[in-house]
Amino acid sequence: MTQESKTSNAQPQCRPAGTVVPWPDQRRDLPEMTGNEQLVERNWTEIDAWTYAFLWHCVVSF
């Protein structure tokens, strides 16, 4: 049985350009990292960049 972490609803304290939920904030929400953390981080960062692009393109492009 896996232990689920409690999901935080707190906004990130620092959101650099290119991020909506920066990896350190997401990392804190995950259970114990038992495998390759870089793999998880890379894929999280990619989808977070899409999310960022969506938000900012609504302002800049449309």
Added chain:
Amino acid sequence: MRAEATERLYQERLARYTTALRNGKPDRVPIRPFVAEFTAKYAGMDCQQVTQDYRLAFDAAARCAADFDWDAIVPNMVYLWGTIPQVLGTRYLAVPGVGLPRDTGFQYCEPQEDQAWMKPDEYDALIEDPTGYLLNVWMPRTNRYLVGDGQPNTWRNNVAWLQGGMAVMQYFSAFGGQIERLRRECGTVSAIAGILKSPFDILADKFRGYIGLTMDLFERPEKVLAAAEALMPHMLHIALSTADPNKQVPITIWMHRGCVPFVSPAQFERFFWPTLKPVIEEIWKHGHQTLFYAEGQWHHHWQHFRELPAGSIIYHCDRDDVFAAKRALGDRFAISGGIPNVLLSFGTPQEVRDFCKRVIDEVAVDGGYIMDAGAIMQDDTRIENIRAMTEFTREYGVY
């Protein structure tokens, strides 16, 4: 064999276009018209079709590129896919066929000053966390299906975020295929990649409104400057993340209301330029040029643009005097555009040819010029005038 010939044509055009962009002298003047709703008119469609269905917009652009044999075009200069504001319930956009007549181009609706999308007491929130402000305040306020932070959730909110993300991803992902199609079908170069706006224009266009922002320049100038500075890294990030990976075609900055007489020279120097110039310089450090799509007249600020590294921008003339622009900027930057839209809409083909001759003789004379209208061409542009501009430039604009 045909595929090889088309690819050869593409490479010739790419060399011609990029040579001119870098202020060099190619074999002849490249032709790169920014055709928007004109493509619908030429292809027998209306504004609704090319706004509500990007596949039709792609078809219309490709047909124009093939028939006119242009060197480069924007893959879809109509640029808005009407489904995106529809799924979000965007309040500031009106699209043809839904509220607007189907033969009218889409419109931006700027609210009254007291209804601005950003309230004057929200500067600190924007400055502290621009992305958070977008997510939690601006998006819900500008899109009627979205619910703001702390408000009761709705099923439409859930669906709208989902559909909005899917729609933007679908639309942007389709551009790769369109760029490849233009190359494969007619050997046409995709003219630009990457988008930029000045922080000042973003504040005016999308947050405070023009009137609200100009009042803020007097009532809370420090906040305006801090907000523009807070937006700079985000403008840079969007520009670089959407730029041409091959660094051949420029990022485009669409310049709106940061110039005299919308602001004073002193306001330009205090707010607009210091929050844009470093972004352009950083883009240049990354190996990308920026196309200054200078809507309206920007001649009051040409001496500031000269501060930028030579070759870092291409100056696009809208209502500026293109001959004066060449004299003021031509030693440092390539020039594009300058053919008056009013001439292309209401003039005769002979008047268009006469004006193009003067531009080729006086502006394109040593290279560093790209033939185009002053502003994007909508469905009031006469087809015979576009044909005259194209054919005359191809025949006369040979070095």
